[in-house]
Every structure is written in C-alpha cells, then in structure tokens.
Amino acid sequence: MSDxxxxxxxxxxxxxxxxxxxxxxxxxxxxxxxxxxxxxTIRNDMAxxxxxxxxxxxxxxxxxxxxxxxxxxxxxxLATASLQDSHKRAxxxxxxxxxxxxxxxxRSVRLLSQLTRQVAVVQxxxxxxxxxxxxxxVRITSDRALAVVVxxxxxxxxxxxxxxxxxxxxxxxRLARELNEIASGLSPQPLESALDAWAERHATHxxxxxxxxxxxxxxxxxxxxxxxxxGTGNLTxxxxxxxxxxxxSILDALEEQVVLLRLLHEMASEGGVSVRIGxxxxxxxxxxxxxxxxxxxxxxxPALLGALGPMRMDYPGTMAAVRAVxxxxxxxxxx
Amino acid sequence: MSDxxxxxxxxxxxxxxxxxxxxxxxxxxxxxxxxxxxxxTIRNDMAxxxxxxxxxxxxxxxxxxxxxxxxxxxxxxLATASLQDSHKRAxxxxxxxxxxxxxxxxRSVRLLSQLTRQVAVVQxxxxxxxxxxxxxxVRITSDRALAVVVxxxxxxxxxxxxxxxxxxxxxxxRLARELNEIASGLSPQPLESALDAWAERHATHxxxxxxxxxxxxxxxxxxxxxxxxxGTGNLTxxxxxxxxxxxxSILDALEEQVVLLRLLHEMASEGGVSVRIGxxxxxxxxxxxxxxxxxxxxxxxPALLGALGPMRMDYPGTMAAVRAVxxxxxxxxxx
DNA sequence: ATTGGCACTCGTGACAATCGAGTGCCAGCG
DNA sequence: CGCTGGCACTCGATTGTCACGAGTGCCAAT
Numbered sequence: 001m002s003d004x005x006x007x008x009x010x011x012x013x014x015x016x017x018x019x020x021x022x023x024x025x026x027x028x029x030x031x032x033x034x035x036x037x038x039x040x041t042i043r044n045d046m047a048x049x050x051x052x053x054x055x056x057x058x059x060x061x062x063x064x065x066x067x068x069x070x071x072x073x074x075x076x077x078l079a080t081a082s083l084q085d086s087h088k089r090a091x092x093x094x095x096x097x098x099x100x101x102x103x104x105x106x107r108s109v110r111l112l113s114q115l116t117r118q119v120a121v122v123q124x125x126x127x128x129x130x131x132x133x134x135x136x137x138v139r140i141t142s143d144r145a146l147a148v149v150v151x152x153x154x155x156x157x158x159x160x161x162x163x164x165x166x167x168x169x170x171x172x173x174r175l176a177r178e179l180n181e182i183a184s185g186l187s188p189q190p191l192e193s194a195l196d197a198w199a200e201r202h203a204t205h206x207x208x209x210x211x212x213x214x215x216x217x218x219x220x221x222x223x224x225x226x227x228x229x230x231g232t233g234n235l236t237x238x239x240x241x242x243x244x245x246x247x248x249s250i251l252d253a254l255e256e257q258v259v260l261l262r263l264l265h266e267m268a269s270e271g272g273v274s275v276r277i278g279x280x281x282x283x284x285x286x287x288x289x290x291x292x293x294x295x296x297x298x299x300x301x302p303a304l305l306g307a308l309g310p311m312r313m314d315y316p317g318t319m320a321a322v323r324a325v326x327x328x329x330x331x332x333x334x335x
Numbered sequence: 336m337s338d339x340x341x342x343x344x345x346x347x348x349x350x351x352x353x354x355x356x357x358x359x360x361x362x363x364x365x366x367x368x369x370x371x372x373x374x375x376t377i378r379n380d381m382a383x384x385x386x387x388x389x390x391x392x393x394x395x396x397x398x399x400x401x402x403x404x405x406x407x408x409x410x411x412x413l414a415t416a417s418l419q420d421s422h423k424r425a426x427x428x429x430x431x432x433x434x435x436x437x438x439x440x441x442r443s444v445r446l447l448s449q450l451t452r453q454v455a456v457v458q459x460x461x462x463x464x465x466x467x468x469x470x471x472x473v474r475i476t477s478d479r480a481l482a483v484v485v486x487x488x489x490x491x492x493x494x495x496x497x498x499x500x501x502x503x504x505x506x507x508x509r510l511a512r513e514l515n516e517i518a519s520g521l522s523p524q525p526l527e528s529a530l531d532a533w534a535e536r537h538a539t540h541x542x543x544x545x546x547x548x549x550x551x552x553x554x555x556x557x558x559x560x561x562x563x564x565x566g567t568g569n570l571t572x573x574x575x576x577x578x579x580x581x582x583x584s585i586l587d588a589l590e591e592q593v594v595l596l597r598l599l600h601e602m603a604s605e606g607g608v609s610v611r612i613g614x615x616x617x618x619x620x621x622x623x624x625x626x627x628x629x630x631x632x633x634x635x636x637p638a639l640l641g642a643l644g645p646m647r648m649d650y651p652g653t654m655a656a657v658r659a660v661x662x663x664x665x666x667x668x669x670x
Numbered sequence: 671a672t673t674g675g676c677a678c679t680c681g682t683g684a685c686a687a688t689c690g691a692g693t694g695c696c697a698g699c700g
Numbered sequence: 701c702g703c704t705g706g707c708a709c710t711c712g713a714t715t716g717t718c719a720c721g722a723g724t725g726c727c728a729a730t
Contacts, residue, residue: 372703373705374704374705375703376703379703394711394712395712396709396711396712397711
C-alpha cells in the first residue's frame, strides 16, 4: 500500500479541480498524470481517500472533489511554490513610489488582489512603537485645538481637543512649544509617563490632561483598527464558483470589519503564512471560502494582510503572492 | 384620449415591476389598480406607450417592463415621496454622535446603504477655500520629509517630499520656520503666489519648488478626491435582478473611483437630487444600474453622496433617503 | 497489490407535448 | 371617437421521456 501514490492522487485531484472547476474522475486522472497505474487502481485509492474524508463526490456518478479536510491536507504537504518573475517585478514597481502610509496600504491591497485574483485585505499597521517625531498643537477656534502627531515612521495622526476660552494665545503657544520639546523622540511608553508628569506640573491647566491622553493615543497608532480591501469584483467573476447569496454574505462580512478583524487576530498568532479553509474560519458567513494570510511589519505585533476567495483556490500561487507582498511591505514599513 | 390614464398606467407598471420584479400584464393591472377600464383598453394604451419607447416587452408573450426612458419619465413626473418616520429617527440618531470627519462620512455611507438597500457612495468634502493655519515641515529620513498642513477648518493634510541629503539640519529648520510664517493665514490662491515667490528667492534650493507645490496642493484639500462606499452586498442580494457579470463590472467600477468621480462631478452641476438611469450614466460598466445623487455641504462646490443600484429600483424611496441624508449631512459639516 | 471487465447509477442534454399568460386585432356598442 | 368583449396567435416555461456517457463499485483473475 503506497501512501505516496495516494498523496499524488489527492494532489492531482486538487489541482485538477482547481483548474477546471469540475469533478475529476479516475480515467482522466490515469491519462493525464502518468502514475503508471490503471484507473481501477486509482479508484481503489480514491475509495480509501474518501473513507478518510479527504475527498467526496457531489453525486453518485461524478468524479471526486476535495473536501475541506482534503484541501487542508494538500496545503500542509505542499512544497512551497515560488513566485513568478513577472509578479516579483510587479511588486517592486508597484510599491516603490508610494508617498505615505495610506498610499502604501492602498497600493498593496490593489496589488495583492491583482496577483491573486482574489479579494485582498490589508490591515493597517497597528499600534506600533515608533517614536514621536514632532507634536503640534494648533488652535482652531477660541475653544478648540488640534493635536497633530508626526511619528518617526511618517504617520500623521490628529486629535481634536477642547480648550478653555480663558487660555491666552501666548500661554497656549508656550505650552505647545513645551509639549513638542518634551515629546520629541519618545516612544509611546515613556511618552505616556512624561506627559502625565507634564500635565501634573501644570495643575492650573486641567485641560492638559486631555491633551496628554490624546497625544499618547495618537502616538499609539490612531484610534481604530481598520482593514481595507480590494478586488471584490473577483468574487463574482466567472469561474469563482460562488453562489450569489454566498457572495452577499462575504461582502457583508467584509464591511462588518469586526468579524474579519477577529479572524485575522486569530491567524496572527500562527506566524508565517497561515491558511483557513472553509469551516475552519469559524464564520458561517465564510463557509465555502478560504483565507490565506501573513503578518507583516513589526514582528512582535504584526499587522496582517491576506487574500480571501473561494475554497477552490490556487493555494500555492496565493500563498506565494501573500508571502511575497508581506515581505516587501515589511521592508517598506520598517524603514 | 386620456393622457392622465396613460401616466397612471406607466406609473402602475413601474411600481409593479419594481416590487415584483416580473413583467406586468394588462389583466393584473386592471384588477389591482382600479382604473375603471377593461384590460383591452389598457392594452391599447400600453401599445401607445410602447410606441413612445417608454415600455417594452422582454418577449412576445410577456407583460411589459419599463425602459430607461420609461423610468426617466416616471422619475420626472414623480410627486416627491416623503421619508418614513422611522428613517428620520434613524438618521438623527445615527449621525448625532460622530467624532470626526472620517467618522461622519463612514457612518453616513453605512446609514444610506441601510436606508436605501442599495450601494451607497459618499464623496469626501472637497477642496474648500479655508485659509492655512499652520504648515510644518518634518524631516523623516536624511532624504525625505513630510509637509503637514493644518487648515483653519481643522483639516490636516500631508504630503511627502524628497530632500537632498546635502541639506543640513539647521538649514532645514530655518526654511521650515520661514515656510510656516509665510503660509500662515493665507488662502490657497495668495498662498500659491507667495510660495512661488519664496521658492524663487531660494534659487539654491530647487527642491523647495516641490515643497511649494505640495503645500499648495494640500491646502487645496488634499491630494486626491475620494469616495467611500458601503452596502455592496446589496448588489447580490436576492431580487436585485443583476447578473453576475454585471455585478462584477459594478464592483470594479467602484474600486476604480475615477469613473465614479467623473460621473458624480457631472451630476453635481444639476443641483437638487439628480438621477441617472441605465445608459444615462454614460458608462458601459453601469448599464442596467441607476444612480441617485445629491450634493451636500458647501453650496458653491458641494461634495456628492448617493445610492447606486439596479435600474429596477424604488426611486421615490431612494430619492427621499438621499435627499434627507444630504440635508442632515450638510448641517453637520457646515458647523 | 494490481488489473480488466461488467453491471449499475445518475446527471445531462435533446426533443416533444402541453400549458397559460399575454398580446394584437377586429367588430360592435355607447 | 373611445371603450369593450372576443378570439386567434405567439412564445416562454414546465414537464416527461429517452438515450447517452461519465464514473463508480465490485469481483474474479493475475
């Protein structure tokens, strides 16, 4: 009993089904992939594979298609495919001339959706520990001001602050200069204690507490976690094999953000390129779809990016593309 | 010959088709809407309406459905429906506690997609003429800097700039202070000439030309116009009547942004709630879909928001919702 | 363990028949 | 002149039947 051959058969079934989107039978299998055995033998093996729950047949007289478990096995035993040269070039040209973080993320998500022909999602880099470059306090009206925090990695965050009208221009300016001098160069953690102390010192200006917390919050990477996505059109493109209502629930889930963020968080802990197939996502809305994701940026608290598409997906290619974009994006973000 | 009755018939056909998504015939028409005439009479009128190109039959022995032109006529003669009370409440509660502009836009687009059950699009408020409050130039690396422009209406815009490595820290700081002093308080137009002159004066620093144009651009309202959308799941929801490939091209067009922005610009000039039906959009990708849009905010250069959905759409309800959200949003943004 | 053979299942596509909704047209009526 | 009832006609949708063929499972033979 050759387990090797069974693996080869499973692999052939997955690849065949992925490329043709039709169940693959024993005969076609014997012809195309020269396994050196007859269809009957293959049938025996297929029966065994079905016994193990790796493949199934949609109806009695049809070929076999992989199950969730079958895809999982396939992915796990996968020799990692390398990226096409054309794709490598695409990545570097596409991302090389981005101007700021928003632009980088925007370009990445588009790029990834083009490379994978799936829906691409990119999470904004979350709470990073890069130091503050500068803090500006700008008075907008007599009772409002804006804190603008520029971090060393070229992020610009802002926060609105209420200021008592009684504060004079000169005083405000002086405090703003002070704030900038204290904050410059500090990472969020020391920043927090430094600004708390600073606010303490100026007990006559209780509103500075708000300023301190807003600035720290902004330095920590903005108010909310967000994901952006692109390539939703790929869900309905010919051959996706997804039913209309499946597409609906996917689109809804994407807009929900919360669902997706939780899922990405789970996957983040796994490291490397991680894959969730069908039910493994744990979301009813995503039954029939798979997600391939990888972390990028700061290794201790990476943000995630990935591709989402029908379970019948080119896993090797998608994984290669996701890995490559994640690597490249890490480089860009780290500098 | 009663033109009134024909209008009533057209209206009934549109309403019937919109609610059932099936062609409506003379018999059902006579029964349900008591027009006081027999099916035969209605058939005669329908023949006339077809002659005028307002309705058509998908195949010989089917009821009639409205054409583009038919919908257009329907929309034009429409007594404007008023908004449901529940919707009114939804609008005020939904938008009342937004924290900043991003949040307002985000909430609006979701709200509108829920009210209309269509894809909602909201354009970010565009190029406003408020003066510059402050300009900061922050060096990020030895060869890059970030220009941060804070305008009097509390917008914060940023732009990346290449800086020659030969520029020393002190020189850079001095130029940054100079820039801030010159720019503060200027509106975009005087700002442009002032900065051009400033760049001229420092002929030894040609990179200041980039700085000048970036700052002016940022002051004009940011580098790019953007639209956000929500409710894409509605496109595939049961009963939308859109084919899969139609959905694909719509999704692609939405991500394209450019197409949509141009279309919205065109519609902006019409004022009030404007409607584009099917071919009227002028975009092949949007054949079979309609857009209902209205301007909001600054009346001289309004930003747009709207709903996009299948041609077979509840125009009265959608128009009411779009108008209401636009009004409410105007209030919020204007303050 | 592998193979060839054979009977069996079942989805698919072609074709015909039927049904019925809806139309166009015409003659008749107020 | 406008409205109505009647009637023949068209054509998509539904249903049923049938043959085809791809694919399987099982078994006896090697």
